[in-house]
Amino acid sequence: MADVILFTNSDEVSALFSDILKKDRHSAFVVSSVDECMKHLYSQNVDGVIIDYSVGEDLVSLSRKIRVVGKKKLPFVLLFAPVDYENELLFRYIDGFIPVNAIKSQIDATLRSALRIEKNICELNQNNSELAKNIYQLDVLYNTSSDFASTLNKKKLIDLMIQSVQRSISPTFISVYVKETNTLFLASNRKPTYRLEEALRLRAALNYRVVYQSSDDVDNDLSGLKVEKIFKDEYAEMDLQLFNYDNIFSLISLSDKNYGFIEVFKEADFSQEDLTCLQSILKQVSSPLENAILYQEIKDTNTKLERLERLKSDFISIVSHELRTPLTPIKNSLDIILKGMTGNVTEQTGKFVQMAKRNADRLSEIINDLLDLSKVEAGKLEFRFEKKSIVPSIDYVKNTFEQMAKDKNIILSADIENDIPLLYIDSKRIEQVISNIVSNAIKFTPGNGQVSLKCEQISVKELLNVDFYEQTLNEEYDNYVKISVKDTGIGIKLEDIPKIFDKFQQIENSLSRDVGGTGLGLPIAKQLTQAHKGLIWLESEVDKGSCFNVAIPVMNDLQIFKMNMNLALCNAKQFKKTLGLVMLEEKISSEFIEKIKEEKLVVPNSSIQSDEIVLKNDERVQYICSIQDADENSLDFAIKKIQGFVKSEVPEERQNDIMYSKAVYPKSGLTTEVLLDKLNKNLKCITE
Amino acid sequence: MKTVLIVDDEQDIVETIKYVLEAQGYKCICAYDGEDGLKKAKDTIPDMMILDVMMPNINGFKISRLLKFDSKYKNIPIMMLTARSQAEDKLIGEETGADIYMTKPFDIEELVSNVKKLCPTD
Numbered sequence: 173m174a175d176v177i178l179f180t181n182s183d184e185v186s187a188l189f190s191d192i193l194k195k196d197r198h199s200a201f202v203v204s205s206v207d208e209c210m211k212h213l214y215s216q217n218v219d220g221v222i223i224d225y226s227v228g229e230d231l232v233s234l235s236r237k238i239r240v241v242g243k244k245k246l247p248f249v250l251l252f253a254p255v256d257y258e259n260e261l262l263f264r265y266i267d268g269f270i271p272v273n274a275i276k277s278q279i280d281a282t283l284r285s286a287l288r289i290e291k292n293i294c295e296l297n298q299n300n301s302e303l304a305k306n307i308y309q310l311d312v313l314y315n316t317s318s319d320f321a322s323t324l325n326k327k328k329l330i331d332l333m334i335q336s337v338q339r340s341i342s343p344t345f346i347s348v349y350v351k352e353t354n355t356l357f358l359a360s361n362r363k364p365t366y367r368l369e370e371a372l373r374l375r376a377a378l379n380y381r382v383v384y385q386s387s388d389d390v391d392n393d394l395s396g397l398k399v400e401k402i403f404k405d406e407y408a409e410m411d412l413q414l415f416n417y418d419n420i421f422s423l424i425s426l427s428d429k430n431y432g433f434i435e436v437f438k439e440a441d442f443s444q445e446d447l448t449c450l451q452s453i454l455k456q457v458s459s460p461l462e463n464a465i466l467y468q469e470i471k472d473t474n475t476k477l478e479r480l481e482r483l484k485s486d487f488i489s490i491v492s493h494e495l496r497t498p499l500t501p502i503k504n505s506l507d508i509i510l511k512g513m514t515g516n517v518t519e520q521t522g523k524f525v526q527m528a529k530r531n532a533d534r535l536s537e538i539i540n541d542l543l544d545l546s547k548v549e550a551g552k553l554e555f556r557f558e559k560k561s562i563v564p565s566i567d568y569v570k571n572t573f574e575q576m577a578k579d580k581n582i583i584l585s586a587d588i589e590n591d592i593p594l595l596y597i598d599s600k601r602i603e604q605v606i607s608n609i610v611s612n613a614i615k616f617t618p619g620n621g622q623v624s625l626k627c628e629q630i631s632v633k634e635l636l637n638v639d640f641y642e643q644t645l646n647e648e649y650d651n652y653v654k655i656s657v658k659d660t661g662i663g664i665k666l667e668d669i670p671k672i673f674d675k676f677q678q679i680e681n682s683l684s685r686d687v688g689g690t691g692l693g694l695p696i697a698k699q700l701t702q703a704h705k706g707l708i709w710l711e712s713e714v715d716k717g718s719c720f721n722v723a724i725p726v727m728n729d730l731q732i733f734k735m736n737m738n739l740a741l742c743n744a745k746q747f748k749k750t751l752g753l754v755m756l757e758e759k760i761s762s763e764f765i766e767k768i769k770e771e772k773l774v775v776p777n778s779s780i781q782s783d784e785i786v787l788k789n790d791e792r793v794q795y796i797c798s799i800q801d802a803d804e805n806s807l808d809f810a811i812k813k814i815q816g817f818v819k820s821e822v823p824e825e826r827q828n829d830i831m832y833s834k835a836v837y838p839k840s841g842l843t844t845e846v847l848l849d850k851l852n853k854n855l856k857c858i859t860e
Numbered sequence: 861m862k863t864v865l866i867v868d869d870e871q872d873i874v875e876t877i878k879y880v881l882e883a884q885g886y887k888c889i890c891a892y893d894g895e896d897g898l899k900k901a902k903d904t905i906p907d908m909m910i911l912d913v914m915m916p917n918i919n920g921f922k923i924s925r926l927l928k929f930d931s932k933y934k935n936i937p938i939m940m941l942t943a944r945s946q947a948e949d950k951l952i953g954e955e956t957g958a959d960i961y962m963t964k965p966f967d968i969e970e971l972v973s974n975v976k977k978l979c980p981t982d
Contacts (some may be wrong), residue, residue: 507967
């Protein structure tokens, strides 16, 4: 089993040791010169060397050489010499001493001991190096899993996978086939020759046929295969005989979904650990790969949807333009005729020309309403919200319809409570809502009737029992201002009530034919009300009358801030922009936050669109500012300025009382709630 | 007699405006596309221009700007006709130059009274 060199010139010594060794089935190789000894050491796996002191060579230098040269192992060195042999230096390089007149059993014991120790040391070394390799591979796997998890980019995942395979099992060549993009990646240190590349292509094609033979989506024979070569050294080429190499082939799959396959080649043999390592890497990459592919699909679908939406709104604008254009000469021509400019107009002619004109006007109104409605539905209608009183809007609408009511002898009245709180509204749009409702009320109330407007404050509790069609009561707001328009008109049948806010749903009855209108007034009113986070509903009884109600929430500053943020987020989403948020927090007092706000350290330029709010409680004061189009860089810049200000203006003992945080849409989150939450979570001390 | 240059790619619109203005004592020159309109404006130097905004090739706003920034033509009063879409509203804000805007479809009486305001008959 063991291979031992006997360095001796004496036949007796040689015989002595050979016997002992052969008895235990070790092999003894006798040499009589240093050269012979070294030659044997270079070429064989020698376990040990026994030196007969009487050879007379420079034993010290020989021993040192032996220690250095062993091919795979570190052979032991035993010296056979008389007990009184003295050589301090030599004794440092040898592992044991066999006295010349030792009896056989003693020599036997010494040899066995030396061999056992040597064997153990060898095993230990081997285990250590394997352990080191395992640790290294685990380390690679650990790093890869976090690397894989950090990207949704397919190409990057493939690159990372190839890198980690290279680092962990050091193959000479890697060939990866990705099914989705029909691409073959070839990775190695040096550039493959054309011949090698062709060989690998062919091999991939063969593998492909084997792997996908039984599946339904075999639709090509890799004729459109794209090849990507990844290599470090472009100047040296490599060529190799593939069949001389050890290889591992593996599929890249996640449960029943397959993404491709990988083959690695190495000149030396792959170990079992290498195989396990490769399999672990592939397992790790499958899930992120699936995510990356899905993410890509989602992005593509989103892009298509956005393009469709943009086309749609352009479509509506184009259509309304196209509809208005021919309407112009129709109306103008009818006017010209009616004015008598083309000659006398008989009564009959006049009657029909009037009819045509009336309907042309009606068509015009419908186009306007349709355009408004589609803008509102698409979220493209621009609003100008302000905190103001709703009372002037109610008065304005009442005044506008005075004449129309008077013409029908209808009493139009308005009862507005005192102390109606301020609301966050776009007064022009609110006027549009109330006008649409009042206009309907007057139209559908026969002569000598009544239309009464009322405006009062109510609590959310009064809304809990109301049936809102397709609207949900948001319990975030405690108080509302309710505007009701009550009429003594023809009323609406119970089964028709749910349809009242649908487009073009003019209820069938004799009055509606003469009343005209576009059928879009109420749907528009509903959309505009919802844009104010309000609610709209009605009560009605046939032949008694109807009561239309609109409730607009009373918002506190924080709610207004959140609403503005939501609007800004919608805007940012639509036009693919960013929204930046900065939060400053000061413990106990608001001394420095006020200063920071005054000095405009966050938003210096008044033309930058921003919203801000200050929140106070017993322990701290928070200042939050949302800035349209701000990104990480501009926020960092603003925060640096604030930090500089704090360092220079705030006394040292109070510097840790001031904290900051930032968040950017879309990076830090997609909704108001998430972004504000992030701000609260990521507060840092100013002085960091 | 005052001359009014009417530029609109819709022939029917041009014809109705021409009919109405001639009845009021104006002389009308017509153009059916932006480039022709610009050329006629420079050649004849009318007392007033009625310009449609949405025309192919060169739109009314551009024509208006070109003329207003040229000392020879900047005194010609301009009335713009727009179909009142959001895009056009935005452009109105950015590229002003016209003296009066009317949205289509318009009332011919209003048109006549605006023309008389910008360019009174002798």
